[in-house]
Amino acid sequence: MSQKANLKNSGYLRVKNIDKSFGSFRALKNVSFQADRGELISVLGPSGCGKTTLLRVVAGLEKQDSGEVFVGDRDLSNYPISKRNVGIVFQSYALFPNLTARQNIAYGLKTRKLKKSEIDRKVDALLQLTGLKGLGRRYPAQLSGGQQQRVALSRAIAVSPDILLLDEPLSALDAKVRVMLRLEIRQLQQRLGVTTIMVTHDQEEALTMADRILVMDQGKLVQEGTPHEIYEHPATPFVASFIGSMNFIGNAVKQDQGVYKVGEHILHVSGENGSAQIKEQSGAILAIRPENVMILPNEEGRANVIKAQVEAIEYRGAMFRVGLKLPLGGDTKVLIESDMPSEKISRLNISENMVIPVHFPTDRLRVYQA
């Protein structure tokens, strides 16, 4: 019994091999993914990567050229949006300006042949749930951006959708309201247990809210995983640079398993970290995040330490970002960045043009095929 329920819950939404072109432009190239029941999946990517098209295909607003969409055991591939039972929140919210918050939320319930008292009860519950109590009689223009967002969300979940679709739901809001609503939407979604697809170009939004992230680029799904997996083990240089910051050191050559020659230096990389498929003596790109680049004044001569010159020191509030020029032998130099707490900068008395030893922890280096 429990196993059967489990089966139903995993892979609740299944999107298989979706292709979609607009004229000669291929917006989606063989995209597949699954979402478990109650999961929040964030589709992340730069503008034009196909993430909104993917959402519209799931919603039934665009017809895929090929591929299938399943929810539970229903094949929705050819269904129009009105028969898919999805709730949708747009970037603009699309609240009906001539209807009050209450009327907006009740809009979809009216056609469902519910009793008026039933509708009222449901709307009251939703207003309560989304912290809009007492604002039901206001028109959208009389509400703040955050409140409008909550009305739009309430309206979408009022009809008890199987899938909730959020298209850049927070991008029209101030930074502060955004941070607050991030948490609220996440809590509400978990409470209702509604399977949710959220499209965003904001990596922070995706990292903080999603159970899993799908990263898209040029119509292709390039990586999927938990926020932690995506950040710690980005599958490609694109993912690495799109989510957070990443330093790249090109022109590395693989010497042996876990040993790379960079100019006149040798860097060791522990664990697999993506280096397994690279053949010996072939080119590779090493990558490391700024927060993992260490400055160690007294540990010259240790493994994975290279002397670098401080190019620039940029104040960033809680920390400094230090620009470092890394000599690789001859005239070749590579610029990398290191994030350091303010306290460390003053303790080590770091200033521009100083030459300091820089340490690349072996377990923090990632390797990509050149």
Add this chain to the structure above:
Amino acid sequence: MIKTTIAAIDTEKWIRYTMILMVCIWLAVVVVLPLFQLLSKSVVDLEGNFVGIANFIHYFKTPSLFNSFGNSLFVSVMTTIFSVTLGFLYAYALTRTNLPYKNFFNAIAMMLLFSPTLLNGITLVYLFGRKGLVTLGFFGAIPGWNIELYGPVGIIISEVIFTFPQAVLILSVALRMTDARLYEAADSMGASGFQTFITVTLPGIKYGLLSSVLVCFILAFTDFGAPKVVGGNYNILATDIYKQVIGQQNFIMGAVVSVVLLIPTVIAFIMDRIVQRKQVSMIAAKSVPLQPKINRFKDRLFLIFCGFISLVIMGFFATALFASLVKVWPYNLNLSLDHYNFNRMGGGGYSAFFNSIKMSFYSAVVGTAISFTSAYLIEKSRGMPLMRQAAYFLSILPLALPGLVIGLAYIFFFNTTSWNILGFYLPNPLNSLYGTMAILVLSNVVHFYTVSFLTATTALKQLDREFETVSESMSVPFYKTFFKVTMPVCLPAILEIGIYYFVNSMATVSAVIFLYSADIPLAAVAVANMDDAGDIAPACAMSVLIVLTNVVVRVGYGLVTKGIRARTEKWLSK
């Protein structure tokens, strides 16, 4: 599996698809087919045999006919030069100077929009005709001045009065759009006022200027009312069509002249569409509104200019009103309402007036419903790009058609009892409309369709694109959202369209003069007929009634809808 197939049918999409198809069919029937019928009449002889361009060769070889073409071009070009020049100065004063009482000056210019061109002609007769106020030197008070009204002079003055408010409207919009930062930049580089005007002002409004030139040209080129009254023996294309059809019953030549009238009009129309598209792309950029600097000399100069124009306009309306109230112009200047008693006159009198009100009301209701719904279907549907483009094109087309052409095309189309298509006789199901109120309403609906359609489209574009999507996702049928959201939010635009239809249907004479029947006389047609019969005072009185009705309707509308407009503004404020 069958269940799946049925559920997959997007009923809504099919309803919309069908409705857009119906829009296309409707426009094809009321615009394309009649137009086609008109064009085909121009290439046949009296027996109906195809003769190619023989009729046109005959037309261009007959000086009495062909001269009108040059005459029409001449009066239209002259009108355009005067109208755009005056309109530019007036619009400049309204937008770029510190003119006092701007609202008043604007309202005065817009008053002219209510005046049917027939009234322009009649009023000019009272001012500059053989017994005109100016010709007689204000009844002998000062030396008289005969400007030789009948002919090109009269036509050009009438058309300038007719097109002036249009030029002011278009140019005010263009002048308002300019970016203040460009002027600050010019100032900072030490450009003189004249240099700034040449390098910043003119380039900024070039599309508006071009558009106003084309619009004034089209209006003057196709107008029928004024030349009918003050044209005298000076023939132009519009009056030729009327004379060929009504005077000589030569429908073939009427069709030929219509085509000759249509060609320059369509060219100007296409140019205007291109220009307007470019103008739209200019607005898209962010700009800072210009705050006119105080310049005593310039401000005073423009005050004198606008004051003078306003006085002329007010004098013009005052003359019309006065002439309609004077017992026997110019011999007995006692006031009376005699001329408003139309019983002894031809033309239908008050029954014509009330028919016009009825017709205008029907045209407003039907025209608004159709143009708004079509605009909604075209603007707010997803997919079917080709059908929507076709429907859009057909909706724009009527703007290129002069009223006379519509009227004549409708005679040909609706008067035909059956068509012979490759030997098969196809009866015309619409033939029964001929000579009814319905065909009058239909001609108005089509005549004023495009402007209404574009007004509706603009209003609909301001609504969030996703209203429809959101409703669909909640399985709410689209027509529910149309009635509960789209219509209420667009109500001000809808009412505006209704008023536009009413006011124009009241005043128009060109299309309906071919289509009215003796049992359904109309006010504007009565004006033309009474003027024809020499009963110029009652004609003037009837025109004044038309103008008054329109002013009352417009002002009443403004008062009644004040609340609605305020409410909508509150909804849409961000």
